[in-house]
Amino acid sequence: MSSQPHLYLIDGSGYIFRAYHALPPMSRKDGTPVNAVYGFSNMLFKLLKDVNEGEAPTHFAVIFDAARKSFRNDLYADYKAHRPDAPEDLVPQFSLIREATKAFNVAGLERSNYEADDLIATFTQQARAKNWRVTIVSSDKDLMQLVDDGVDLFDSMKNRRIGLDEVHEKFGVTPDKVIDVQALCGDSADNVPVCPALARKLRPSSLPNMAIWKAA
Structure with a gap:
């Protein structure tokens, strides 16, 4: 054992959100919806059980979004502007999910003012500076x-590990x-448009093959 x-x-x-959309509505006797709480708890329990039977991580944390908006909305007002608000019956479950995690x-x-992704990136950098291994549990591209030496992504829904080769396979470039690539191609999921100058001349799908990446 390392x-x-x-x-x-x-x-x-x-x-x-996976838990919320995977399960039908459920509620406590007082009417409080709990389907996302139930699904989240089951997913967390399974992950803890599975990893402790295998790698047994030494440190574990769940990272949450504090709010819908972050500092990015100050930089770009339309950031994620196309996304609807959280479902009404999900909102009261956020605090319960935090209690369940505890x-x-x-x-x-x-x-x-920060997204969960920002905290995950910060904690990853800090951990690698101390020569810790890091596994990020997410399906977010x-x-x-x-991803790097000592850092991998684990999609627990597909039971799939994503390393350097898998990133290159998806994007055509190193992590x-x-x-x-995302800045130039844009990201429709976040309402970020493609770079206008490039959009007039080539398809975003061709960007990973451009010579600029090989020269960088």
Whole structure:
């Protein structure tokens, strides 16, 4: 068994919305909806059980979005503007999910004005600076830019590990250039448009093959 610390960072928002959409409406006797709480708790329990039977990480945390808006909305007003508000019956479950995380004796972390992705990136950098291994539990492609030696992505829904080869297969570039590809190609999921100058001349799908990446 390795003595190297191994940090697991869970994308809490990903778990919450998967749980909410996967289960039919459920409620407590007082009428409080709990389907997302139930699904989230089951997913977290399964992950904890599975990893402790295998790698047994030394550190574990669930990272949440503190609010819908972040500092990016100050920089670009239309950032994620096309996304609807959280469903009315999901909103009261957010605090219950944080309580459930605490009941599992797992740290639940968030910070005002920042997204969960920002915290995950920060904690990953800090952990790698100490030579810790890091596993990010998420299916969010944006987090693929963090993959590196000692850092992998784990899609627990597909039971799939994503490393350097998988990132290159998806984007056509190394993880450190994923942010450049996304900035140029845009990201419809976040309402970020393609770079106008490039959009007039070529298709976004051709960007990963441009010579600029090979020269960088």
